[in-house]
Amino acid sequence: MLRYILRRIFLMIFVVLGVSFVVFFVINLAPGDVLSKIAPEDATLEEVEALRVELGLDRPIMFRYLDYMKGFVKGDLGKSYITGDDVFKTYMAKLPATLKLAFASIFVSILISIPLGIMAAKNRGSWKDNVSMVAALLGLSMPNFWLGLLLILLFSLKLGWFPTGGAIGFKSLILPAITVGTGLAALLTRTVRSSMLEVIRQDYLRTARAKGVKEKIVINKHAFKNALIPTITIAGTQLTRVLGGAVITETIFAWPGVGRLILDAVYSRDVTMITGCIILKSITISIILLIVDLLYAAVDPRIRAQFAKGGK
Amino acid sequence: MSNFIKRKRLFLIICSMTIMVLMSGCGSKEAETSQGDAQSSSTGTTSEAAAPTENTKYKEEVVINTGAQVTTLDVQEVSNVAHNRVFKLTHDTLVDLDIDTGKIVPKLAKEWEWLSPTELQLKLRNDVFFHNGEELKASDVVFTFKRAENGKASTGRVSNFVDVVAVDDFTVKITLNKPFVDLLDNMTIPVYSILSEKALIDDPNMGYTVGTGVWKLNEFVSNDYVSFDRFDKYWGELTPTQKLKVKYVPESSVSVISLENGEADLCTDLTSSDAVFVEKNKDLSLVEIDGTTCQFFGFNASKAPWDNKLLRQAVAHAIVKEDIITATENGYGKLATTFWGNSQFGYYDGFGDYEYDLDEAKRLLAEAGYPNGLDLEITVPTGYRVTTAELLQAQLSQIGINVTINEVDSAALTSITNDGTHESFVYGLGFNTAGDDIRRAYSPKSTTNRSHYANDRVIELIDLAVAEFDTDKRLADYKEIQEIAHDEIPVIPLYYQTLFFGTNKNLGGVTWNSTSNTDFSGIYVIEK
């Protein structure tokens, strides 16, 4: 077990190193650097160059990367070129908003997909099945910014139910959560449906039916309970996807999360901020995945046995 | 001597205004409104809000939406429109610009005089307090300008300062290395705001947020919002509003909806298509201001083939600026004929414009050696200017110029133009009122001379003009620059962009301005 955890942590370090390297160099590929955002408008070309030297940005990228990694090894992710703020602190300040949005979106998608999935499974092949699946796919089929704008037009402007954005209070969470959540609902509905279908035909349900248990109870109690595990698994993997920050949704709803932080940093070529955020993001996700796996192991002895063998 | 110079200064301003009025003919009205108070000059402004009575109830917290991110509250680090608007809330400059008259008026300095063409002495008010309770002293001013030497935005601003000394507790003397006529004009820009020495010694990291302004910083959440509390010991007039919040809303259409919704009370920098909706809404007011940002189509004048004047002139003859204003700005905006700020000292538009003449354009192309046309890449930053590029593409196809559009983000555009790898580009440049601000547009060293245009006579004239205390001569210098630029046309000026602000119709107390001087510090909203 311990070996397994150590192995995972080792892999995480490898990924973090790789990510930092790739991000650092990828940003360098893109034309434009942070100077275009911090040099004053009335600067002369010489002044810009002087500033570049002052910030050490004139040095070859390999040296800059090594410098960065020196700090990183000591646990220092550096400071933003733009705001001068500590990258770690800034990321941590934005993380709660992203977490909130991520969990709310998963919640919304579960709310949509469980009834739809059950309905589809119960009426397999009928029009109800088709309608449910199309409904589940709708959110996934619309570009997020369009869906977000439409939601704002309807719920903020016409009906006045929810604010257009900002992370103030519970109400402001609803529209962004719907925007992201509907996009996730498709996969989840599909999972609910197929795992329900699998379970429905299994022997013990046949027995339950034979014993005269009502179909509704069979479905709701027995089948659904067993379909829950794959559903939760999928929801869990989706969570890690949303955790990276929903860039577009966060922009539309002025949601102060990690996604927009990274986006603005990309626009201003704030290398330390981008690299730091993405490193922290992958660490966050790795840790969550590890915790999820460990939880599984705690619940399921079969998986625990696998860990003991050092498998994956 | 000093009085003489002061009077000269006044004369200079009156002169320039008169000349501007005479020269711009029927455009004079707009020229004035561009500087004027929107409440009297612009359409649908906050007139009913302008007359509060004793028992009027005011909204406790006012919310302003901005589309540009505020990254720092240090006045010496950044100088651009979005930041300056925030800096003006918390900080004061020594002098201010009266936007009705274009005159320099007292602010923290109650009076000043030029002891010599390189020595400016200012007397400070003695009733000013910083947010930390400290009294404003001459030593703070000395400290501020000393610190300015290391600020990213301020360092260039004080590079001509030889010495700043405190003559007594409330008197400061600034010595320059050479005469600089525009100093006072420049000192109205927030980058010259006065900081508290004590605050920065106590807290070197955040002490710069302490100013003498009406608004005291409450919370700064980067990438999200900045909130302020009213500073009740403010030396000037207090606003009835208790709290103020400047919120970053990146998506402009959403920003407008939140204004319609009542979530925000003021929305800065609306697009013209959103402006139409604000105007239609009975609960909102639209503030429309003739801007000083000149949108233009520039060439890389240092790189073949567009270093050829004839080619650039050919293009100038093939462009229909009115159509660009129609399509890009829904018809708002003032046509530009010279690459100069329209409220800037020295503005001259008496040369007329290149006539739309496709035959002449083709003749010039042939003369330049391209009778069959040529290819041209237009680099354009993401956003509304893409529409302009699309129009240029269509218009230039008429004379056989085959345009490709290279859409990039603004960071990439800046590095492309700095490196000079571009052929042509669509961009904008906001001009301040000071005449010497033109250096940014024409000096070959400037990063905002994105055309890499270099003309020795133009540089000579810029240097002459800034040391010239005789207004007529100075104006003549500036006129000559524009004459040369008009002929060599490294940049085709397209239009001056109209600025739109959407507000709650009960909002008042804002001094609207076309440059970055819009002042929100007195903002209030009357509650029904």
Next chain:
Amino acid sequence: MDNHRSKHKSIRTEKETSRQHRNELWYRFKKNKGAMLGLFIIVFLVLVALSADFLLDYKTDVIGQNLKERLQSPSLTHLFGTDELGRDLFFRVIYGARFSISIGVISVSIGLITGTFFGAIAGYFGGYIEEVIMRITDIMSAIPSILLAIAIVTALGASTLNLMIAVGVASIPEFVRITRASVLMVRNQEFIEAARALGVKEWKIIISHVLPNALAPIIVQTTLTTGSSIISASGLSFLGLGVPAPAPEWGSLLSAGRKFIRGYAYLTLFPGMAIMFTVLAFNLMGDGLRDVLDPKLKQ
């Protein structure tokens, strides 16, 4: 020797049954209404995209400007209305099918070919090859696709092809994982071992035996990714990294129309619907294929 032959035979029967199997699959696919609807929409769109050049003249109908008729609401002359440059939105949406469909198809091919290749190698060979490939995949998926896109598009220049590359590269990790997982499942099955024992070359085994048997999830993923690529492209347009103007790619149309959303909602409505139905079609088809190909759901 005898033993060898019988194993060889078993491979051949495998092929025969797979043909039979395919017919059965098609039958089941036809029964799936959603999937058939998706297929119809896609075929229709592909036809539209292919014939767009015959139906419309790009220079005049698609990018030709007419400021006198700018921002007109939908009418009989302009079915979907006109944009701020007076271009007919109906024509632009029709022609845009070319861009959007080819972005979907080509970018998915990039992801499919690269991802399947490395996924198959990882799954088949295992060991440290697998380890390296999978960790690189982890790294790739840890980098936000927007960042990759910005780097690719800005470094190579904004063009339709570079946008396709950007979107395609972002879809590689998923293909690697799926291919690897399904290859792992078939790798140790008898007929593979048989082929190996016969001395068939490794790459031949992968291509002719392993991949075809791991195909089902890859096909499903391909269909679904085609849809999501179109969405990704529109997202990049929103961020200003889309197909350069004046090309009428749907995402660009939608993104350009959003500043008019308060007054001229049709400018976003039609391109938005076009994207929605197209992506929906790909998803329906993908879902249908999944149902059909998933052996667990056989009745």
